[in-house]
Amino acid sequence: AQKVTQAQTEISVVEKEDVTLDCVYETRDTTYYLFWYKQPPSGELVFLIRRNSFDEQNEISGRYSWNFQKSTSSFNFTITASQVVDSAVYFCARGNSWGKLQFGAGTQVVVTP
Amino acid sequence: NAGVMQNPRHLVRRRGQEARLRCSPMKGHSHVYWYRQLPEEGLKFMVYLQKENIIDESGMPKERFSAEFPKEGPSILRIQQVVRGDSAAYFCASSPTGTGFYEQYFGPGTRLTVT
Numbered sequence: 376a377q378k379v380t381q382a383q384t385e386i387s388v389v390e391k392e393d394v395t396l397d398c399v400y401e402t403r404d405t406t407y408y409l410f411w412y413k414q415p416p417s418g419e420l421v422f423l424i425r426r427n428s429f430d431e432q433n434e435i436s437g438r439y440s441w442n443f444q445k446s447t448s449s450f451n452f453t454i455t456a457s458q459v460v461d462s463a464v465y466f467c468a469r470g471n472s473w474g475k476l477q478f479g480a481g482t483q484v485v486v487t488p
Numbered sequence: 489n490a491g492v493m494q495n496p497r498h499l500v501r502r503r504g505q506e507a508r509l510r511c512s513p514m515k516g517h518s519h520v521y522w523y524r525q526l527p528e529e530g531l532k533f534m535v536y537l538q539k540e541n542i543i544d545e546s547g548m549p550k551e552r553f554s555a556e557f558p559k560e561g562p563s564i565l566r567i568q569q570v571v572r573g574d575s576a577a578y579f580c581a582s583s584p585t586g587t588g589f590y591e592q593y594f595g596p597g598t599r600l601t602v603t
Contacts, residue, residue, distance in 0.1 A: 408588040420531075420579060420594035427589065466531065470588035474521060475544060476581075478531040 377401040379469050381479035388486055394454045396482050398467030401448065404428075408470040409443065409450045414481070415463040423465075426450060457486045490515065492582050492595035493562075500601045501570045509565040509598045513582030520563045521592060522555060525577040537563060538586060570602045 380399045388394050400409065411423040424436065426443045433442050442451045454461055467479040493512040501507050513520050522534040524547075533547040537557035548555065552570075557563040567574055577599050581592035 406588075410591060412594075418577065418599075419596045420581075422591045422593060425591050468531075472588050473536065473543065473586050474519065474583055474588045474590070474592060475533050475536060475546075476521070476523070476531075476592065477533065478523075480530045 377403065377469070377477065379467055379477050379479040381467055381482050383482045384480070385483040385485065388457050388484070390459060390486055390488050391456050394457050394461070394484055394486075396452045396454075396465050396467070396484070398450045398452065398479055399448055400450065400467070400469045402469060404471060406472055410468045410470060410476065411441070411450075411452045412466045412468060412478075413463045414466065415460075420466075424452070454484075457484075459486050459488055462486045492517075492580060492593050494578075494580050494595035494598050496598060497596060498599045498601070500603060502603055503571055504569050507567040507570050507574070507600055509567075509578050509580075509600070511563040511565070511580030511582075511595060513563070513580075514584075514593055517582035517584050517593075519583045519586045520557050521581045521583070522563075522565050523579045523581065525579065525597075527576070531579070534565070536586075543586065567600075570600075572602045575600055575602045 407428045409426045413421045438455045440453045464481040466481045468476040470476050520537045525531045535555045536544040552568045554566045577597045579597045581594045583592045
């Protein structure tokens with residue numbers, strides 16, 4: 376089965392430090408989509424970013440940035456200058472052509488003041 | 489523009505009862521996905537529906553689970569004769585199209601507890 380692997384189960388940082396979350400995926404598809412979602416303690420799932428397999432341009436959006444490398448099947452996510460409100464579980468997900476998402480196990484980020 | 493709505497937010501059922509979970513997609517979205525988050529198991533895809541059609545149910549347990557998305561009204565995930573192992577958070581997501589290009593917007597989830 377094609378997997379999405381988030382090797383880090385928990386990352387603890389002090390406020391204002393940067394946090395990088397790793398994600399490695401497996402796929403046999405030529406077209407696929409990659410996502411990061413955030414699940415704060417309140418439990419809802421919040422969409423953060425999306426990347427298409429044919430677009431390896433890395434971008435920055437506010438305090439979020441991502442590094443998509445097709446050659447290594449990695450889609451890493453960075454929070455710059457972390458804040459306490461960033462404390463949450465972060466999920467990497469791979470989507471197929473009709474939107475079925477396969478999630479990684481999640482990485483718990485704990486930001487302390 | 490209201491987001492994805494799910495109700496109830498919390499549902500308690502005794503073993504053997506039926507659970508009905510409802511999902512109203514975002515306005516203008518006609519594609520609905522259900523996911524289940526079991527303790528210690530992460531988020532798993534269950535089923536993908538369009539209006540009046542089940543497109544992909546590869547993640548649905550073979551027995552006791554069913555889903556529908558009628559022409560009018562919310563999508564329903566139905567679990568018959570619930571067992572303790574069904575206790576989980578069930579999330580619904582919607583998308584404007586049935587392509588992976590668009591992100592899915594998730595509802596707040598229904599926490600099902602089976603006693």
